Amino acid sequence: MTREAGATRTRRPPAERRAEILRIAMETFAERGYQSASLAEISARVGLTQAGVLHYFSSKAGLLTGVLDLRDSSDIEELGSERPHGLAFLRHLVETTRRNTEREGIVRLYTVLAAESVTAEHPAQEYFRDRYQGLLALVVEALEEARSLGEVADDVDTATTARVIVATMDGLQLQWLLDPGSVDMTRATELAIVRLIGRDLPPVGQTSGGPGA
Amino acid sequence: MTREAGATRTRRPPAERRAEILRIAMETFAERGYQSASLAEISARVGLTQAGVLHYFSSKAGLLTGVLDLRDSSDIEELGSERPHGLAFLRHLVETTRRNTEREGIVRLYTVLAAESVTAEHPAQEYFRDRYQGLLALVVEALEEARSLGEVADDVDTATTARVIVATMDGLQLQWLLDPGSVDMTRATELAIVRLIGRDLPPVGQTSGGPGA
Incomplete structure (x- = not known):
């Protein structure tokens, strides 16, 4: 990722960025399971550093909780x-x-x-x-x-x-x-x-x- | 593990050792899943080096196949x-x-x-x-x-x-x-x-x- 692309991304509103992280974490956990999914992979797919993701969710377990708390309104x-x-x-x-x-x-x-x-x-x-x-x-x-x-x-x-x-x-x-x-x-x-x-x-x-x- | 204990272990017949590796691999896969289980942990629990385990099974996937091929005769x-x-x-x-x-x-x-x-x-x-x-x-x-x-x-x-x-x-x-x-x-x-x-x-x-x- 270029510095410029990173700068573009950081302009996104935090709520939108948070939702994107959760969406990608959900996809990654579905593809690999929780234990095998790494924060490094999730961060790379979002286009953030691990520190960037940890700014929104304090740990991989925190991401899991966030994903499980997402409920489709049809559930x-x-x-x-x-x-x-x-x-x-x-x-x-x-x-x-x-x-x-x-x-x-x-x-x-x-x-x-x-x-x-x-x-x-x-x-x-x-x-x-x-x-x-x-x-x-x-x-x-x-x-x-x-x-x-x-x-x-x-x-x-x-x-x-x-x-x-x-x-x-x-x-x-x-x-x-x-x-x-x-x-x-x-x-x-x-x-x-x-x-x-x-x-x-x-x-x-x-x-x-x-x-x- | 001491050198002596190692020497004792290597005297066990290969078929018995193989069965023990499978039993421990089965336990480890059940506890952690396949992806999270490591060859290092399985080897340590058996009391062999990773090379020692790989002498019986060529890879972690080979261990998985061995475990799945084990069938209880009541199945x-x-x-x-x-x-x-x-x-x-x-x-x-x-x-x-x-x-x-x-x-x-x-x-x-x-x-x-x-x-x-x-x-x-x-x-x-x-x-x-x-x-x-x-x-x-x-x-x-x-x-x-x-x-x-x-x-x-x-x-x-x-x-x-x-x-x-x-x-x-x-x-x-x-x-x-x-x-x-x-x-x-x-x-x-x-x-x-x-x-x-x-x-x-x-x-x-x-x-x-x-x-x-």
Whole structure:
């Protein structure tokens, strides 16, 4: 990089520069995993010195936290009180899978980091433990809503079924990343949920318990 | 290590030494992933120089191949023509999960390496692509056997159901590694399979199509 190019870059507003660093860190972690990605490579791809990157994020672990805090607004955990209920939430999981087929980088990032987080002293282990607990709680709640509305059978074990739904989504992502042409994640996720709850899902956009649901 | 200890070690038969290197490489890959594990660490844990390890395995990638070629004789892919058929094979998957709860190191190794294999230029990517193809083919075959015996409904989509069963097992392993006390992998795997095929599994040891199956 020439001095002139460096000067041009430093004129970018800090918020924009920060966002660019995060975008490149995300790409690099998705490509290499966290442990193998180096601050040197991330800095070079951004076009900054390592000191320049450390001005925004204090360490490689700080970058990881920044990347994990980025949440696509379509993500399930970010829906808050707006989230759909009962079977409509399960339909939402299928639609999330459909969107995931168009954002391979994010899927790769989470697949690689989640598995890597079980290795020794990984800085994201607590993050993923919490993330699964939160996600499982949402799925359990939706299954219980559906059960109380009579939308799923009374004998559905909501805790185990929630685990299996989340596990299915994770495992399909791995198969899809290895062999995208052979795996229809969306179809497989819907088939799994329908079989697990013994009931078809409502069409997209229909609220739970509505006519024909 | 003292010269004397070194001398003692070199008296061990090559086959035994080779097996020890593989065991330690397996542990190290499970703890750190492949990319982060170093030949230096593996060699130190074995008590050999790097040159000493390279006498048995020509590179770190060679060690990885050696580790992946190690197969527990209880593994599904190793059953060959002895494998159970139809629903008995699906029961075997549940029993494999039960055994996996007692071999956390192997589960960790495969979970970490499979996800890591989708990163850039990973030496085990082809291995895992092939492994999933082989595993899926076995599950599809068992589902088709069961269908032809009338043990599962005619409308079961064997290809997608096989993917979902394998995905469920992978995803549950990840949840279990993160939080072993909260996850009953065996129970969850059986629940998933039973719901997916709409039929209870035969007890352990019963062949497919037998009375009461």
